[in-house]
Amino acid sequence: MLKVNQLSIEINGKRIVDGSSFFVPRGRITSIIGESGSGKSMTISALLNILPAGSKAAGQAFFDNKDLLAISNKEMSAIRGSQIFTVFQDALNSFNPSVKMGKQLYEFSGRRIRHSVAEFHLKMDDILNDLGLSKAIMEQYPFELSGGMLQRCMIACALYVRPRLLIADEPTSALDTLLQKEFIELLKGLNEKQGTTILLITHDLDIVAEVADKMVIMHKGKVVEVGNVAEVFERPKNAYTKRLLESRF
Ligand SMILES: Nc1ncnc2c1ncn2[C@@H]1O[C@H](COP(=O)(O)OP(=O)(O)OP(=O)(O)O)[C@@H](O)[C@H]1O
Ligand SMILES: [Mg+2]
Numbered sequence: 001m002l003k004v005n006q007l008s009i010e011i012n013g014k015r016i017v018d019g020s021s022f023f024v025p026r027g028r029i030t031s032i033i034g035e036s037g038s039g040k041s042m043t044i045s046a047l048l049n050i051l052p053a054g055s056k057a058a059g060q061a062f063f064d065n066k067d068l069l070a071i072s073n074k075e076m077s078a079i080r081g082s083q084i085f086t087v088f089q090d091a092l093n094s095f096n097p098s099v100k101m102g103k104q105l106y107e108f109s110g111r112r113i114r115h116s117v118a119e120f121h122l123k124m125d126d127i128l129n130d131l132g133l134s135k136a137i138m139e140q141y142p143f144e145l146s147g148g149m150l151q152r153c154m155i156a157c158a159l160y161v162r163p164r165l166l167i168a169d170e171p172t173s174a175l176d177t178l179l180q181k182e183f184i185e186l187l188k189g190l191n192e193k194q195g196t197t198i199l200l201i202t203h204d205l206d207i208v209a210e211v212a213d214k215m216v217i218m219h220k221g222k223v224v225e226v227g228n229v230a231e232v233f234e235r236p237k238n239a240y241t242k243r244l245l246e247s248r249f
Contacts, residue, residue: 001026001165001197002047007059007069009039009046009221016042019059020223022216024165029191029198031208031229033244034218040201041089041169043218048086048167049076063165081112085163089170089201091150095142102138105153109160120160127156131186148179155186162194170202180204184211205248209233217241 002024009017017039024030032040046057047068061068063079071079080086088094095104110120125135131152137145145153158166168187170180188211190196202208208215208229215232217225217240225238236242 001063002199003060003062004043004047005060005062007043007046007057007061009042009051009058010056011042011052012054016055016221017046018221020218020221022223022226023214024197024199025214026197027191027195028213029187029200029211030214030216031200031202031212032216032218033202033205033208035203038218039221040203040218044086044167044169044199044201048080048084049073082161083163084165084167085158085161087151087154087158087166087168091147091154092142094154095150097142099141100138101140101142101145101153104142105138105157108154109157112161124156124160127159131156131159148176148182151179151183152186155183155190158190158196159194163196165197165199166190167199168201170200170204170207180207187211205244217244 004020004022007017007020008015020043032043034040042051045051047061049068051057057069059069063084066075068076095101105124106117106120109124110117115123128135128137133149133152133156137149137153142150166187184207187198187200191198200212212229215227215229216223217238219240225232225236225241232241233245236245
């Protein structure tokens with residue numbers, strides 16, 4: 001579904017990601033794992049054409065037959081609207097602090113797939129309910145909700161849009177362990193029930209072991225190993241992967 005080939009990223013002349021290649025197969029959960037600063041989030045930003053100012057990306061990233069690094073902004077917004085949905089690391093910052101949640105949730109979901117506001121309310125109320133959120137949040141502002149609730153709001157939008165590819169940059173400091181677990185369970189459910197292909201960014205090996213089929217290991221801006229989770233856990237090839245796995249116990 002997504003094939004990244006020799007992706008390199010520079011920010012202000014500094015090489016952040018160096019020739020990384022990996023593949024995200026359809027219908028499965030693929031995890032990118034690596035320590036803080038290894039270039040996981042920047043990799044995602046490059047794929048979505050949202051790198052910070054002063055950045056350059058080279059290489060290719062084929063989503064079906066389209067190279068995400070080469071398409072026009074217009075094509076990219078069409079793809080980002082309905083086919084690729086991203087839950088960013090910091091959910092709070094994904095929302096506009098001065099706009100009520102209802103309007104924002106509509107922008108992130110119903111509007112992207114050209115549903116009317118009435119249709120949106122009909123469908124979204126049920127989705128929120130399933131996620132344990134009251135529809136009263138529609139009248140609230142982001143700062144009135146907890147980090148976990150905002151994360152669930154993003155998942156609600158993903159459930160609504162039914163993207164072909166869901167990219168989730170795992171929340172770190174924003175959520176406590178229990179909520180992180182809940183977030184992962186929601187992703188797993190999305191994959192199982194809707195067959196959504198998922199690319200999950202994390203630095204937690206337990207999460208990889210629990211949910212992912214495939215893993216991509218990043219270290220200092222380089223992809224050092226890729227493989228099936230069970231195989232990599234059993235027979236890691238790369239020295240860094242070995243160290244990483246040993247650190248788990
Ligand atoms: N806006 C920016 N300007 C310049 N350098 C940046 C910027 N954002 C990130 N970097 C650098 O890019 C590198 C990779 O950052 P990135 O955010 O991709 O790491 P990460 O693997 O997602 O880490 P984490 O697990 O902490 O989220 C880091 O060394 C960081 O210093
Ligand atoms: Mg990150």
